[in-house]
Amino acid sequence: MQQLPVLQVxxxxxxxxxxxxxxxxxxxxxxxxxxxxxVPVIAVVLLHEAxxxxxxxxxLGGWDPxxxxxxxxxxxxxxxLVIVSVIAAVIAPFARQSVAAELAPERVAWFYTMYLLSLxxxxxxxxxxxxxxxxxxxxxxSLSSYALIALGRDRRALVAAYQYLILGTIGxxxxxxxVGLLYVMTGTLNLGLMAERVVAVETTRPVIAALAFIxxxxxxxxxxxxxxxxxxxxxxxxxxxxxxxxxxxxxKVAIYLLTRFLFFVFGARFVFGEMPVTPIFxxxxxxxxxxxxxxxxxxxxxxxxxxxxxxxxIGYITLGLALATTTGLTGGFVHIIAHALTxxxxxxxxxxxxxxxxxxxxxxxxxxxxxxxLTVAALTVAGLSLIGIPGxxxxxxxxxxxxxxxxxxxxWLAFLIVASSLITLVYVGRVVEAAWFREPTxxxxxxxxxxxxxxxxxxxxxxxxxxxxxDAGRAAGIAGKVxxxxxxxxx
Amino acid sequence: MSGLVGDLxxxxxxxxxxxxxVSGLFIVIARGNMIKKLVGLSLxxxxxxxxxxxPGKILGGTAPIISxxxxxxxxxxxxVLILTAIVVGVATLALGLALVVRINEAYGTIEEDEIFxxxxxx
Numbered sequence: 001m002q003q004l005p006v007l008q009v010x011x012x013x014x015x016x017x018x019x020x021x022x023x024x025x026x027x028x029x030x031x032x033x034x035x036x037x038x039v040p041v042i043a044v045v046l047l048h049e050a051x052x053x054x055x056x057x058x059x060l061g062g063w064d065p066x067x068x069x070x071x072x073x074x075x076x077x078x079x080x081l082v083i084v085s086v087i088a089a090v091i092a093p094f095a096r097q098s099v100a101a102e103l104a105p106e107r108v109a110w111f112y113t114m115y116l117l118s119l120x121x122x123x124x125x126x127x128x129x130x131x132x133x134x135x136x137x138x139x140x141x142s143l144s145s146y147a148l149i150a151l152g153r154d155r156r157a158l159v160a161a162y163q164y165l166i167l168g169t170i171g172x173x174x175x176x177x178x179v180g181l182l183y184v185m186t187g188t189l190n191l192g193l194m195a196e197r198v199v200a201v202e203t204t205r206p207v208i209a210a211l212a213f214i215x216x217x218x219x220x221x222x223x224x225x226x227x228x229x230x231x232x233x234x235x236x237x238x239x240x241x242x243x244x245x246x247x248x249x250x251x252k253v254a255i256y257l258l259t260r261f262l263f264f265v266f267g268a269r270f271v272f273g274e275m276p277v278t279p280i281f282x283x284x285x286x287x288x289x290x291x292x293x294x295x296x297x298x299x300x301x302x303x304x305x306x307x308x309x310x311x312x313x314i315g316y317i318t319l320g321l322a323l324a325t326t327t328g329l330t331g332g333f334v335h336i337i338a339h340a341l342t343x344x345x346x347x348x349x350x351x352x353x354x355x356x357x358x359x360x361x362x363x364x365x366x367x368x369x370x371x372x373x374l375t376v377a378a379l380t381v382a383g384l385s386l387i388g389i390p391g392x393x394x395x396x397x398x399x400x401x402x403x404x405x406x407x408x409x410x411x412w413l414a415f416l417i418v419a420s421s422l423i424t425l426v427y428v429g430r431v432v433e434a435a436w437f438r439e440p441t442x443x444x445x446x447x448x449x450x451x452x453x454x455x456x457x458x459x460x461x462x463x464x465x466x467x468x469x470x471d472a473g474r475a476a477g478i479a480g481k482v483x484x485x486x487x488x489x490x491x
Numbered sequence: 492m493s494g495l496v497g498d499l500x501x502x503x504x505x506x507x508x509x510x511x512x513v514s515g516l517f518i519v520i521a522r523g524n525m526i527k528k529l530v531g532l533s534l535x536x537x538x539x540x541x542x543x544x545x546p547g548k549i550l551g552g553t554a555p556i557i558s559x560x561x562x563x564x565x566x567x568x569x570x571v572l573i574l575t576a577i578v579v580g581v582a583t584l585a586l587g588l589a590l591v592v593r594i595n596e597a598y599g600t601i602e603e604d605e606i607f608x609x610x611x612x613x
Contacts, residue, residue, distance in 0.1 A: 132572050139579045143586055150590055155597035159606055162590045166519060166528060169583050173536055176576065177512075180539065184546045189572075 005058035005071040008042045008081065009124045009137075011035055016116035025108035029096045032112040036092040039123065040085035047078035051481070057129075065129070065190045072129030072192065075481045076264075079333070080126045080256045083340050087248045088119050090344065094457040095241045098351050102153060102239045111151055115245065117144035122253045131179045131189045131265075134257060135172065138221070142168045145250060148242040149234050160233035167220055167230045174217025181210035182265075195265045202270050211275065214261050222254035224318055225288030228311040235307035240351030243303065247310055248344035252336050255317055262321070263486040272324040281322030286416060288315030293423040302353075302360040302431050306346055309386065309427060312420070313339045316401060319417075323404045329483035331400030334475050337468070338385065338393040345382035345461035349375050352450035352458060357443050362431060367440030371447045374455055376435045378462040383428035385465040388421050392469035396476060504545040511538035523603040525594065529587045536580045543569040543576070 015035035019028040049056045050073045058071040073081070099111055121141025125134050146168070150161035183189055185206050186197040201207055216227075223231040235243050262271045271277050289312050296308035317339065320332020350360050352375045357368060369376040385392035398417060405413035449455070468475045499506060511534055518531025547569035555567040591601055598606050 132575075136575055136579065139583070143582055146586060146590070150593070155594075156610055158590055158594045158597055159610075162525065162587065162594060165583065165587050165590065166532060169532055169536070170516070170519065173539055176539055177542060180542050183543075183569075 002058075004042050004046055005056060005073060005127055006060065008039060008046065008085075008127055009071075009120055011038055011042075012116045012120035012123065016113045016120060019109055019113040019116060023109045025100060025105055026096075028109035028112040029092075029099070032095070032116055033092040035116055036085075036088040036119070039119070040082065040089045043078070043081040043085040043123075046073045047075070047082050050074050050078040066188060066193060069133050070129040070190055070192070071127050073127060075478070075485050076259065077126045077256060079478055079482055080252060080336075081123060083252060083337060084119070084122050084126065084249045087340055087344050088245065090457045090460055091241060091245055091348075093453045094244070094348055094351065097451060097453060098240050098355050101355050102241075103151060107151060111148065111239065111242075114144040114147045114151075115242070117141070118148060118245070118250075122249055125253050125257055129191050131182065131191055131194065132176075133189075135176045135179060138172050138175065138257070141250065141253070142172060142221070145242070145246055148246070149238040151242070152237040152239055154237045156233065157237035160230075160237045164230040164234045167227075171217045171220030171227075174213045174220065176217075178210040178213030178217060181206045181213065185210070191260065191265055195267065198265060199267070199270075202266070208275070211261075211266055211271065215258065215277070218254055218258040218261070222251045222258060222318075223311055223314055225284055225292055225311055225315060228288070228292065228314075231311055232304055232307040235310065235347075236301060236304040240347070240354050243307075244344050244347040244351060247307070247347050248340045251310065251314055252340055255314070255321075255336065259321060259486065263324075268324050268487055272322075278322050278324065281318050282413070285315040285319035285322060286413075288312055288318070289416070289420045290423070293420060293427065296427045297423065297430070299427075300362055302362050302365065303347070303350055305362070305427055305431065306343065306350065309424070310339075310343060312424070313343070313386070316397065316417070319413075320397075320401055320404065323401075323408055324487075325404055325407060326480070326483045326487060327400055327407055328404035329486055330476060330479045331397050331404055333479035333482045334393070334400060335397035337475050337479070338397045338465070341461050341464050341468070342382050342385045342394060345378060345458055345465065346386065348454070348458045348461065349379035349382065352454045353447070355454065356447040356450055359443060362434050364441055364443045365431070366434050366438035366444060367436075368444035368447055369436040370440055371444055372449050375450045375458065376432075378455075378458045379435065380432050381462040382465060383432055385469065387424045387428055390469075391466065393465045393472075393475060395469060396472045400476065400479075504541065508538050508541045508545070511535075511541065525591045525601040525603065526588075529584060529591070532587070533580065533584055536576070536583070540573045540576060543573050 012035050015031050018031045022028055046056055056073040059065060060069040099108055103111055118141045121137045124137030128134050128137060146161045146165045149164060150158050182194055185201050186194050188194055198207060220227045235247055292308045292311035296305045299305035299308060317332045317335045320328045320335060353368060354360050356372060385394035388394040388398040402414045402417050515531045515535030515538060519528050522528050547566040549563060549565050552563040552565040553561045555564040595601050598609055600606060
């Protein structure tokens, strides 16, 4: 039990190695499934311990945190661990047929290797309490996700992966520059010790530069508008399973890392009180919500449409962070849960359509609701959550964001949040309208309902968006605890 | 004037770091050739190695091997960190070059504008 924090990362890491060794598609999938079903169990236990005890601290190799690496789980990263690992667990059964259909057989095992490496990297970023260790895990997850994207069928996947590599590396390097400056000023890489020592030197130029480098670097990784240019192509051309996984988890993990630095290391008082971070983030978040959503409306490829929608949805989360109030952060973290579930369900539904129809161009999908009613119904339910219809989890997060805007005295912000839902309605409506109400195309008539191994994961997620929407206190309760922890400062 | 020169000399390692950093980033942004972009990216990453290594040196300090004859040691941690960062840099460069090879096979060019032209023409 004491070794659980390190097992959280080591199990997927060894699983990746095993996948590379077995080489056979089915065996590799089995390894990936076993790993994906193990990690959420560990994550839930860790989150439970964090809720009971406050903080779970694990000293790697028995070294004291001031010298060695510490793994540290509190409510904040415990929640993110659960989100990432649960999404991975739900993807596993979906992946087998989708990956087999989209990739050449000799590449399937490599796909699962990269998938598990990426998972290990993301869990590592989340669990670690060491700034440089987080960089190493950031690069593990990034490098493997570049490879995942490059496995896409279209040759444009290669260019998308290359562009992501360039921008992702710049982002990670910015982060490591910032960490270097903080290390020079505080003499430690442990996030907790850094938070204690940075207070004394927070007005110095290197610390302010570090804040800027870290914020911009991680914003590149989380695709905050206008640093999002790598995202739409990467999501659009990656294999379906990779898109589901990356869209649901990778940006959330980056947002977590940013939150950790802004609220925990630098502290909310310094970042939001003395530095002009709030207006900058609010401006970019609003721009993301409106510009990216408007671009999404005009996409002809459903996968690309949802990719732009991701950029817009990230805007809501960063908006919640920027408000830096309990309600705002609660809204932001509920939206992290909401977006992870909703986007995973949407991209999975598109993956199922890709599996049966071989295309996700909106014009080809006309009337596909008649041949794949269950898949399209799940797509519609998740779409409603994306818009934020009452009764879905998307409504809960937006409700908190609107309330937080009023609390801050920014009624115009509340108006903009509500208005932006209308744009979401338009682009979700385009897909849903085509799928249900148009005359069936030849492609749609040739399609059949998705297999059960795909339908069950899709409906699990779509059902979860409804369940957490009706039982609104569940997600909001834990997000509220996260907000309280973040605003309570270190310890 | 002598103050400025003194400043430059005293912090020459920082100036080199910043020069490498900015020129690397400039090459990434300004060049359309995918190999040259990767060269710039490597330069940019390398500058960070210097940023970490330089403050690890303590004036009058010796190699961090405990000995009764010395009392001042250089900080070994930055070297270890940068060893890791170098590995990350190598992996990034290798993956980037591998992607460029595949892009060259798929498009017959590694110039970004020509690739975008081919894609928009379809």
